[in-house]
Every structure is written in C-alpha cells, then in structure tokens.
Amino acid sequence: MKVVEKFISINGEGRRTGELAVFIRFKGCNLNCSYCDTKWANEPACDYEELSPDEICEYVSETGIKNVTLTGGEPLLQKDIRSLVEKLLNKSDIRVEIETNGAVDIAPLANAFSKEKLSLTMDYKLPSSGCEEKMLLSNMEVLRKQDTVKFVSGSINDLECAEKIIEKFHLTERCQVFISSVFGSIEPVEIVNFMTSKRMNDVRLQIQMHKVIWNPEERGV
C-alpha cells in the first residue's frame, strides 16, 4: 500500500474530534478538489513507503493508540484496503475511521464490516469543490448510524446545496451530518447563521481543530 505519511495526533475532524488518533495517509486521488489541503499527496512524484497491511497493523499496534484514521489522497483506491481494515478490526480495542471522498463505492466495505468499530466519513463534494458531478449517489443508501456525511462548504451557494442534499436523502435520520468550512474561505459565523436561519437540527458544525492548534500548512499533525 502506498503510504505518504503516518503519524499520531488529535483527530481534528469528525465524530472523534479531539481524541488521539493514529493517521495513515495514502497516496493518490481520483478527484482534484479546488480547496484540497493535501494536494501534495496526490502528485505522481510524491514519495511514499510501500507497506503491507501487516506492516501497517504492526505500526498501529506499536503506537498504543486506539483510534485509527485511514485517509489520503483517497484511501478506498488502495487495492488492499479491505485486507487492512479486516486486520485492524481483528485487534479487539482498535476503532477504524475512513475518510472518503464520495466518488468511490463504499458498499463493499460497509457490507463486509457492519460493526460499529468501522465508521466511514464520507464527503459530499459541493459546487465550489469543482467535483460535485463525480458524487456517487448510490452511496447515500449505504450509510449506517456509525457513519458521517461531511459537507465542506466554501460559500452560501454550497450551504444551500448541502441543505437540499440533506433533505433529499433524509441524511440526519441515517447517520451523523457535519458541515465544515473550507478552511479560511468562509467565516464559521456565516455557517452558524445559515444553520440557524434554516433550523438545521441534528447537523453539527466542524472546524478543523488541527489547523487551529498548529500552522494550517503543517504536515504530519
């Protein structure tokens, strides 16, 4: 598997925000979002370590950290991802979260590992990302209670689109729903005002915590 970085940090995003996690970041992506903060990991020339699922599992075990976040790039493009998840979940105290972009079928993984120890955090890419037409809407039917849909919003138009998608697929009844700002491009207060004006109950605002703690450009945190 092509690993571009692995590190321990606090999880800055999603339902386990603020908890320690060990991160495995894989190389390469099938999208090119306008705002992507890890474009470097998607460059063909980016250096990587070739690690087997067993080697990644061994690294995770040695860290002593219970939350594992698989991210990228797009982690679901790694051909051994299923084997890695299986090996990680075989360890009794490990919880796995996968950050995925909404353009890859999540059904094979979700159906293979139904237990709460695997949670998928799936983006729905909004218009300002430039990638909305790549969204695989069949994924919406696969989401479970332990999963999350994240709308990374950079404009009021994005927020209006997010609201329509949340309604259309009854997302708040299916799973957790997060709205995040495209870091630095929309004031969080605008999101709060939008959520208030639309009475968006059961939706949670997220601000990438690691970018508040460290320099937003810092890698490996």
Ligand SMILES: C[S@@+](CC[C@H](N)C(=O)[O-])C[C@H]1O[C@@H](n2cnc3c(N)ncnc32)[C@H](O)[C@@H]1O
């Ligand atoms: C770098 S992506 C990797 C996983 C997968 N490719 C995806 O897009 O979900 C991890 C998360 O960071 C978010 N992200 C990337 N750039 C961002 C930015 N500038 N501001 C806020 N979130 C960002 C993505 O939307 C995604 O939710």
Ligand SMILES: Nc1nc2[nH]cc(C(=O)O)c2c(=O)[nH]1
């Ligand atoms: N601290 C920290 N938390 C994160 N949660 C999700 C991340 C990601 O890049 O997918 C991330 C990240 O890059 N850093």
Ligand code: SF4
């Ligand atoms: S899908 Fe994720 S990794 Fe790929 S370009 Fe978009 S934010 Fe970056």
Ligand SMILES: [Mg+2]
């Ligand atoms: Mg990140």
